[in-house]
Amino acid sequence: MFTELRKGYCAYPASVSGDSCSHTIIKAHTIQKTGGLATIAESGHVLTVKPCMSDMIKTKGNPQPRKVGVKLASVFPGFCGKHDNDLFEPIEGKTINFKNETAFLFSYRAVAYERFAKEAQQRFMMSMLEADAGMPFDRQAALQQVVQDNLFGIEIGVQDVQKWKTQFDEQLLSSSTDHFHFAAVRFDRPLPLVACAAFHPEFDCMGIPLQKLGQDSVELDYITLTVTTFDNQTVVIFGWIAHQDGPARSLANSFLAIEDSCKADALVRLLFIHTDNVFLRPSWWEGLPEGSRKALNDMTRSGTMERQRAGEEYANAELKLVAANIVEHVSG
Secondary structure: OHHHHOOOOOOOOHHHHOOOOOOOEEEEEOOOHHHHHHHHOEOOEEEEOOOOHHHHHHOOOOOOOEEEEOOOOOEEEEEEHHHHHHHHHHHOOOOOOOOHHHHHHHHHHHHHHHHHHHHHHHHHHHHHHHOOOOOOHHHHHHHHHHHHHHHHHHHHHHHHHHHHHHHHHHHHHHOOOOOOEEEEEEEOOOOOEEEEEEEOOOEOOOOOEOOOOOOOOOOOOOEEEEEEEEOOEEEEEEEEOOOOOOHHHHHHHHHHHOOHHHHHHHHHHHHHHHOOOEEEOHHHHHHOOHHHHHHHHHHOOEOOOOEOOOHHHHOOOOOOOOOOOEEEEEEO
16 A cells, blocks of 8 residues: 555646646645644654554554654655645745635645545556455455455545546636535644545535445535644634536535534534544643543544444534634634
8 A cells, every 4th residue: 555655646637737747746735744744743853643564453443543644644655846845836825815716726726635545546556356366266356346346445535536627627727616615624723633635525514415436327416524723723624616506505604604613523523534644742642531542543434334324423412622722713
């Protein structure tokens, strides 16, 4: 898997636009290192919920968040140096204003990362088709069944995220965000986590079902979610290209409808349920009660073969995690 994740390319549609890439594919940050990651880092490190194989084995499939250096956190070889710098320069400063153009760039980066991750996952799973060599026939059959089941879901995911990326490329190349929608909030302080993700909204923040996943013949809504820090305040940006009043809008609206003092808790739950590209301040995680850490750790396996998502997790207001208030919210 690590080998596949190192195989990079530039996600900018240069071949279509005629804007050629630079020679070097870089380790592009999905969350800016200065400001975003630096705000939650301690001694140059943050915690990641992405498991490594040694931890999976040692904990029998129940790994805990682990430390990773800020330079390596949230990176993927998804852009050349030129396009990473030129494209995302407007959202790399010390401050940010919520408007369609800036929200679009956060969403574009999230979709580019999600496509890269899904494609790497697919290549890795294809290599697992050969992993049964030399095993007894019954074990070969069992492994092949598991791999095929995983591949079916991954292939649907790859097809979906490629459609998302095509939609964003069309908007990018036309210099128009007419079909892009967003909702954003600004907290009064930095929260102890940052994230960047794109996913199908399955439930809203109240636990109400929005759409049924796993259907390869149905076009499902998707949404992007970026959480980062500017000027010592956490900002949250939801973005999507879909129907104005579909599941994506419903998820964003359900978050906005939550009492301001409870939004930070709801955000943490949403991130742990939907993405492993989330990074934590070590002292915050270590200071949580054991029961809260266990509940969040369980959420990281939601939506897998091990654990289905449940609306109750989204709406679990009894799980107190972080206190913050809202100072701004904007939709477009």
